[in-house]
Amino acid sequence: MTEPHLQGQDLVIEHLAAGYGKVQVLWDVSLHARPGEFVAVIGANGAGKTTTLRAVSGVVKPSGGRILLGGQDITRATPPQIVALGLGHVPEGRELFPLMTVRENLELGAAMRPEARAMQAQTLEHVYTLFPRLRERQGQLAGTLSGGEQQMVALGRALMARPRVLVVDEPSLGLSPLMTQTVFGALRAVNAEGVTVLLVEQNVGLSLRLADRAYVLENGQVVNEGTGAALLADPRVREAYLAL
Structure with a gap:
């Protein structure tokens, strides 16, 4: 039975520890996302942001703590x-x-969920509405696309599974400002439709402006949290991550 303080959460990470072989990256990470929230995780390179997302999706196996998705324990x-x-x-x-x-x-994104396979045509149309360029390029080999177009495909593929929680790792990496706006506009639209978003992104200012709440990760631990607006105004965050 889910504990009362965890009820109603789409995603819960409690005291997560994880790493790669003998190298520990996460020591004690706790965060949560409520249904329909946009939550950002910020921090310097090597802070453990990507490892956190990989642990959530099962690519990295935690050595401690637990992860709940919709109240179900997915740690193992x-x-x-x-x-x-x-x-x-x-x-x-x-x-x-x-x-x-x-x-x-x-x-391929719809392959793992029966309900997603049943609604594949409808969801594909929705992805093409979000990213009209993918409709134009649908017969083109993915390896021949631009970086921005490939990012659209990666996001669209995840959406084909009709997720309740979407975790997104560095979506603006290598993209032009215009393409970054396109990708983040799609993330805003998906979130407005009710999908919970957990975002890792080096563009801290953009992340915090979009986020309902955010966490600051340093050396594998959460050292600060608050609303996106509050962290954007925090002098420590501005000095460390915004060079202000």
């Missing part, structure tokens, strides 16, 4: 099991299949 679940429970992951670097077409990459 496999990535396919976690996707089937309603998590979508947009990884850093996109990780597309370059020799498959745009459409084939997108359709």
Whole structure:
């Protein structure tokens, strides 16, 4: 039975510890996201942001703590099991299949959830509405796309699973300002439709302006948290991450 203080949360991470082999990266990370929230995680390179998202999606196995998705313990679940429970992951670097077409990459996103497969055509149309350029490029090999177009495919592929929680890792990496606006506009639209978003992003100012709440990660631990607006105004955050 879910504890009272955890009820109503889409995603809960409690005292998470994780790493790679003998190298520990996360020591004690706790955060949560309520249904429909936009939550950002900020921090310097090496703080443990990507490892946190990988632990949520089952790619990295925690050595301590626990993770709940919609009240269900997914700490030891496999990535396919976690996707089937309603998590979508947009990884850093996109990780597309370059020799498959745009459409084939997108359709793979629906493979792990029966309800997503049943609504594949409808969801694909929704993705094409979010990203009209992908409709134009649907028969093109993913490896021949620009970086921004590949990021659209990576986000669209995650949305094809019809997730309740979407975790997104560095979506603006390598993108032009105009393409960054396009990708973040889509994230805002998806969040407005009720999808909970957990974002890791080096563009701290943009992240905090979008976020309902945010966490600051340093050396594998949460050292500060608050509303996006409050952290954006925090002198320590501005000095450390915004060079102000």
